[in-house]
Every structure is written in C-alpha cells, then in structure tokens.
Amino acid sequence: MALSGSFAVENDANIVSLGEGWTPLLQAERLGEQLGIARLYIKDESQNPTQSFKARGMSAAVSMAKELGCAKARGAVRWKRSRALAAYAAPLSRVFHLYA
Numbered sequence: 001m002a003l004s005g006s007f008a009v010e011n012d013a014n015i016v017s018l019g020e021g022w023t024p025l026l027q028a029e030r031l032g033e034q035l036g037i038a039r040l041y042i043k044d045e046s047q048n049p050t051q052s053f054k055a056r057g058m059s060a061a062v063s064m065a066k067e068l069g070c071a072k073a074r075g076a077v078r079w080k081r082s083r084a085l086a087a088y089a090a091p092l093s094r095v096f097h098l099y100a
Contacts, residue, residue, distance in 0.1 A: 009060075014067040016088050020055035023047045050084040058084035066092060 009015055025041040032040030048055035058081070 009063045009067045011067060014063055015059075016062045016066060016092065017059050018049035018055070018087060020048045020050075020059050050080070050087050052080040052084060054080045054084040055087075058088045062088040062092070 024044050024047065026044050028040045028042050031042075032038065045051075045053040045055075050058070062085070
C-alpha cells in the first residue's frame with residue numbers, strides 16, 4: 001500500500017488517547033543559576049499515562065494504525081516504547097508483536 005500526503009488522522013473516532021500531554025513546565029531555579037540561565041524550565045513528562053514522553057508519539061502511531069485498519073503491528077522492544085505501545089494498543093484489542 002503506497003502512502004502519500006498527510007499522516008493526520010481524519011476520523012476523530014480513530015484517535016487513541018489516554019490523556020497524554022498537558023504535562024507541566026517546572027522552573028529549575030538552582031540548575032538555571034549553575035548554568036547561567038535566568039529562566040530555566042524542565043518539562044515533566046512523568047505525568048503522562050505511561051510516565052514517558054513516548055506516550056505522545058505512540059498515541060499518534062496507534063491512532064494512525066487504527067485509521068488505516070491495521071489489525072496487527074510489530075515493533076522493537078525498548079522499555080519505554082514497549083510500555084507505551086502496550087498501554088495504547090490494549091483498549092483496541094489489536095495484536096502487537098514486540099521483538100528484541
């Protein structure tokens with residue numbers, strides 16, 4: 001199957017989300033002072049459902065897989081990515097194979 005154009009999900013019913021995003025920016029005053037940066041902020045991605053920044057990308061990937069009608073998928077095993085894939089695929093009853 002050849003793909004072209006945008007990879008945006010067109011049907012909102014295919015969006016798979018566990019509430020990722022909206023993670024806070026925390027001011028890192030002491031680290032900022034050490035680095036000479038007056039206003040340093042750190043994004044706290046541990047507030048995502050999978051406690052990783054991988055949640056955002058996996059939401060997009062699994063949403064697109066659903067949009068395209070994929071019943072199966074495979075991916076390389078990396079701890080945070082695997083955890084995110086399992087979390088996002090589970091509600092869909094899809095088969096996802098993870099390889100080391």
